Each structure stands twice: as structure tokens, then as C-alpha cells.
Amino acid sequence: MRSKIPHHWKWLPFESLLSEPLRNGIYKKKEFHGRGTPIINMGELFGYPRFDGSCELKRVELTEKELDKNQLVCGDLIFARRSLTAEGAGKCSIIRKLSEPTGFESSIIRARLDQTKADPEYFYYLFNSPFGKWLLGTILRQVAVSGITGSDLAKLEVPVPPLNEQSLIAKQAISIDDKVAINTSINQSLEQMAQAIFKSWFVDFDPVKAKMNGEQPEGMDTVTASLFPEKLVESELGLIPDGWNIESIKDFGNVICGKTPSKKNADFYGGDVPFIKIPDTHGKVFITETSDTLTKAGDESQPKKRIPENSICVSCIATVGQVFITTKPSHTNQQINSVVPYDQNSLYYLLFKFKGLNKHFHDLASGGSATLNMNTSTFSKVALVRPTADVLEAFHKTVGGLMEKMLANQLENTTLSELRDTLLPKLLSGEIELGTSEELVEAI
Incomplete structure (x- = not known):
């Protein structure tokens, strides 16, 4: 592996890039939970790899001294210290934004980099690339659960480009992830739109109720409206449209x-x-x-x-x-x-x-x-x-365009993720050069 890095990069122990030693998070008994300082748990580490403070966090009562020792700041990397699966051990996330002082729990290792030597975004993408996961796998310990230790992580030698190249590589990976995030957000909106139509037709029975009141179902053409009956009848699941x-x-x-x-x-x-x-x-x-x-x-x-x-x-x-x-x-x-x-x-x-x-x-x-x-x-x-077959067909056609767009966005995200994951290994091996990779990302 070491022969496959550009000649002007270096192999350095991870601890040489830190502004302070690695630290495990804090453990507090249950009676201290439910109030106080927001705290990042394993769920957030896995669920929000680029943590931006947009989710609701659990809270734990911490003293001022405890918070001082266990507080996160933007740019911190956090690692899963243990996991039920080997794939989860060593999982790395980055803190990008916090809305208030926030701590982290005991199953997490915090790494705070010296940003005059190391760009946190580069190392986030390094540790999430196939090559970085291979590196972390070299320090994986498997006993009752899979895990890594802070001492092993500190000694782990990592490929270190010059700082300006770290930032350029990170910038390209960020641009890919931002495109993925946009597609994901669009898909959430598309799914909500399809879900709203489903709820109106099959949960609230809005078209039926409108016709019961002698009204035209809102936002529905007359042909589709004609497919719905004009009354609800009793069933073992409660009131349902007549004929269903x-x-x-x-x-x-x-x-x-x-x-x-x-x-x-x-x-x-x-x-x-x-x-x-x-x-x-x-x-x-x-x-x-x-x-x-x-x-x-x-x-x-x-x-x-x-x-x-x-x-x-x-x-x-x-x-x-x-x-x-x-x-x-x-x-x-x-x-x-x-x-x-x-x-x-x-x-x-x-x-x-x-x-x-x-x-x-x-x-x-x-x-x-x-x-x-x-x-x-x-x-x-x-x-x-x-529902009747004609109503099912009408629903399938009505939401079909939304679902096809969701699938297209998801397929694009797969392609983008593959590009991001192969970017660093190709740079490491010399298969592509930094300038070429910039052009590749810009072409997306």
C-alpha cells in the first residue's frame, strides 16, 4: 500500500496531526439523562456522517468541567469506538455545524486536528474511502464486539498530502456529496408529494367525501373522480368506500x-x-x-x-x-x-x-x-x-412520474458515490492526477 502514494506525500502517524490527544467521550448514569447538554450518540454518528446540527439530540446533565473536557467543535472528527459489526467499527463522521455546546458519549473517540497541518474534511473523506476503511481495518480488534482503540488510532500511519492538496481533494469530494444531498432532499419532497396523494385517496377518502357532499374532488380531473364511489360503508377495518x-x-x-x-x-x-x-x-x-x-x-x-x-x-x-x-x-x-x-x-x-x-x-x-x-x-x-382495479391503476399513473424521478435521482446518487469513493484511491495510485480529478468532478 505504501508504494501507492504520490512521491511528495508522506506517511505520518495520525497523532502527529492532532492539536490535542484523542479522547473518548463521557459516560453518565441514567439519572443524569433527559436534561442539560445535547450529546451525540452512536445513532447520530452513523445517521449524520456530516453532522450539521439539524437533528434533535438527547440531553445529559454535565458539569462545566465535564463539558469542557467532552465538548465538540466544528471540524472535529468522531469515530465509532465499538460496534456490533466489523463494518461499523471505526466509522468516521465530521462535525460541520453545532447550534449550541454539545458533548459526545463514551462509545465515540474524538479527534481534533491541527488545522495548520491537516484539513479535517480531507481526513473525513480519507477514513470513509475504501482505502481509509482498509487502514482502519488494520487496527480492528474483535472480541465480544468489534472495535478500535484510541491508542491504536493515534499510531495509525496515514497518507498526508501537502495542506493545499488536502483542501483541493476535500473540495472535490464535498462538491459530490453536496450534489448527493440535493438529490436526497428532492427525493424526500417527491416522496412527501406521493404520500400526500396516497393519504387523500386511501386514508382520508377525500374524493369519496367530496362526492358525498355533491362536490368535485379537489385537484382531480372528472375522469379520475368518476372512479370513486359516492358513499362509505362499514367493514372490519372501519368505514371504506363502497365497492372496495x-x-x-x-x-x-x-x-x-x-x-x-x-x-x-x-x-x-x-x-x-x-x-x-x-x-x-x-x-x-x-x-x-x-x-x-x-x-x-x-x-x-x-x-x-x-x-x-x-x-x-x-x-x-x-x-x-x-x-x-x-x-x-x-x-x-x-x-x-x-x-x-x-x-x-x-x-x-x-x-x-x-x-x-x-x-x-x-x-x-x-x-x-x-x-x-x-x-x-x-x-x-x-x-x-x-381499492377497485381502476382506482389502483389511476393512482399508479398519478404518482408514477414522481417515483420514476426518485429512482433516477437515486441511481445518480449511486454513480456519484462511486465516483467519490474511487477518487482518493485513484489519486493514491497515481491513476489520475489532482488536476484531472478536478476536471472530472466539474464535468458532473
């Missing part, structure tokens, strides 16, 4: 519980078939990439578990209620139940219906067990309102 039915999830499509192909067979993994696990699904409506893939042999080892493009999936064990749509023929692990719709016009209806059933799914998965588990049989029997 109550059916089980299994009546909407073939329900398939995933399965993990044998890990003992190396020939099953590393191909082109997505193998979806719950960590691949967080914050996504469409699954466009996965951390694990199957080969043709892995795919064919369990043909009954294969799900096609435009299947709708729900996580049902441990993390319950993640809902997403496949974009390629795929497999999932056993924590996910998938519905292969008999009618593709029900796809987006089921997506938003399942999202609205999150609490119900959690209740079904509780069952007195420490681990949430909604088995396939229970999931399959959940009762849903089935």
Missing part, C-alpha cells in the same frame, strides 16, 4: 421469505445478483445497490427465493418495517418478506400502505420476545383495503 374489499397481503401477490445461501460455498458470492440485507435498505425507497451479491450459482441454488424487479419488500425481524422496492431480480436474507404483486398497478399502493402500517407491524412482531419477529405467515395474513 378487505383482503390479506397474500391476496395481492406471492409472498416470499428470503434465505441466505450457504456462506461455506465461496462460489455463491461475488456476482451480479443483488443480495439484500437490512443495512442496504435504510433511507431508501428503491434498492439500487447492495453490499453483497450472488453469482449465477448462488442465485440458482435457491430459485424459489428469487424475486423479480418491482417486488415490494418489508423487513420483519429485528429492524421491522423498512419498506422498499427492488430494481433488479434479487434475493434477500431471511429477515425480509417480499411481495411479488399479481398486478403491478398495486406496487406503489402497497409501498405507501406498508409504510403506514409500521406500528402495526411492530406490534405483530413483538410477541413477548426480546427480538422482534413477524413471521411470514403472520405477515401474509395482515388485512388490507383493496
Whole structure:
């Protein structure tokens, strides 16, 4: 690895770049929680890698001395000191903005760089690149949980360009992440728009109620309005539009519980078939990439578990209620139940219906067990309102453009993320030069 850095860069111990020693966060007993100083926990470290103060933080009562020792400032890097998974250990985030004095908890290591030597943004991107994760993996310790220690991190030798080059590299990576953030924000707005239409049609029954009052449904053309009945009737799920039915999830499509192909067979993994696990699904409506893939042999080892493009999936064990749509023929692990719709016009209806059933799914998965588990049989029997086929078709067409734009933005984000993740390794290896990489990013 060391031979693959430009000749004018240096390998230096991480501690030589710090303005003060690495520090673990503070632990406080439960009686001190719920008031006082906002504190960053592991959830924020993983959920907000470029922390900008936009989320609500838990609070802990800290003395002035404790806050002085455990306060974060803009530019600080924070690392996950331990994690249940090897992938999570050493996860690095950067503090970009804080609205008030903020501390950090004991599972986190704080690194405060000497900014006359080191640009924090460069090192944030270094530690989040495949090369940086490999570096952190060299100090990973695995006992009961995976983790890194401050002493090992301090001694870790890292590639250090001149300060001006650090800033140029960081600037390019930031420009990519900013484009990703814009796309993500647009997708959130698009999803909210589709969700609002779903709620109006299928939760509040606004078109039906308008017609009951002799009014034209607001914002709806006469052809679409004609598809809705003029009264509500009683059902086992409460009032529903006349002519609509109550059916089980299994009546909407073939329900398939995933399965993990044998890990003992190396020939099953590393191909082109997505193998979806719950960590691949967080914050996504469409699954466009996965951390694990199957080969043709892995795919064919369990043909009954294969799900096609435009299947709708729900996580049902441990993390319950993640809902997403496949974009390629795929497999999932056993924590996910998938519905292969008999009618593709029900796809987006089921997506938003399942999202609205999150609490119900959690209740079904509780069952007195420490681990949430909604088995396939229970999931399959959940009762849903089935609108008429023409209403489902109209909804699918109405929100289809929004959903297609969301998918396009998500695919673009995948491309941008791949560019960002390969930028530093290509610079390290000399495959591209700094000037060339600037032109590459500008061309996006």
C-alpha cells in the first residue's frame, strides 16, 4: 500500500496531526439523562456522517468541567469506538455545524486536528474511502464486539498530502456529496408529494367525501373522480368506500421469505445478483445497490427465493418495517418478506400502505420476545383495503412520474458515490492526477 502514494506525500502517524490527544467521550448514569447538554450518540454518528446540527439530540446533565473536557467543535472528527459489526467499527463522521455546546458519549473517540497541518474534511473523506476503511481495518480488534482503540488510532500511519492538496481533494469530494444531498432532499419532497396523494385517496377518502357532499374532488380531473364511489360503508377495518374489499397481503401477490445461501460455498458470492440485507435498505425507497451479491450459482441454488424487479419488500425481524422496492431480480436474507404483486398497478399502493402500517407491524412482531419477529405467515395474513382495479391503476399513473424521478435521482446518487469513493484511491495510485480529478468532478 505504501508504494501507492504520490512521491511528495508522506506517511505520518495520525497523532502527529492532532492539536490535542484523542479522547473518548463521557459516560453518565441514567439519572443524569433527559436534561442539560445535547450529546451525540452512536445513532447520530452513523445517521449524520456530516453532522450539521439539524437533528434533535438527547440531553445529559454535565458539569462545566465535564463539558469542557467532552465538548465538540466544528471540524472535529468522531469515530465509532465499538460496534456490533466489523463494518461499523471505526466509522468516521465530521462535525460541520453545532447550534449550541454539545458533548459526545463514551462509545465515540474524538479527534481534533491541527488545522495548520491537516484539513479535517480531507481526513473525513480519507477514513470513509475504501482505502481509509482498509487502514482502519488494520487496527480492528474483535472480541465480544468489534472495535478500535484510541491508542491504536493515534499510531495509525496515514497518507498526508501537502495542506493545499488536502483542501483541493476535500473540495472535490464535498462538491459530490453536496450534489448527493440535493438529490436526497428532492427525493424526500417527491416522496412527501406521493404520500400526500396516497393519504387523500386511501386514508382520508377525500374524493369519496367530496362526492358525498355533491362536490368535485379537489385537484382531480372528472375522469379520475368518476372512479370513486359516492358513499362509505362499514367493514372490519372501519368505514371504506363502497365497492372496495378487505383482503390479506397474500391476496395481492406471492409472498416470499428470503434465505441466505450457504456462506461455506465461496462460489455463491461475488456476482451480479443483488443480495439484500437490512443495512442496504435504510433511507431508501428503491434498492439500487447492495453490499453483497450472488453469482449465477448462488442465485440458482435457491430459485424459489428469487424475486423479480418491482417486488415490494418489508423487513420483519429485528429492524421491522423498512419498506422498499427492488430494481433488479434479487434475493434477500431471511429477515425480509417480499411481495411479488399479481398486478403491478398495486406496487406503489402497497409501498405507501406498508409504510403506514409500521406500528402495526411492530406490534405483530413483538410477541413477548426480546427480538422482534413477524413471521411470514403472520405477515401474509395482515388485512388490507383493496381499492377497485381502476382506482389502483389511476393512482399508479398519478404518482408514477414522481417515483420514476426518485429512482433516477437515486441511481445518480449511486454513480456519484462511486465516483467519490474511487477518487482518493485513484489519486493514491497515481491513476489520475489532482488536476484531472478536478476536471472530472466539474464535468458532473
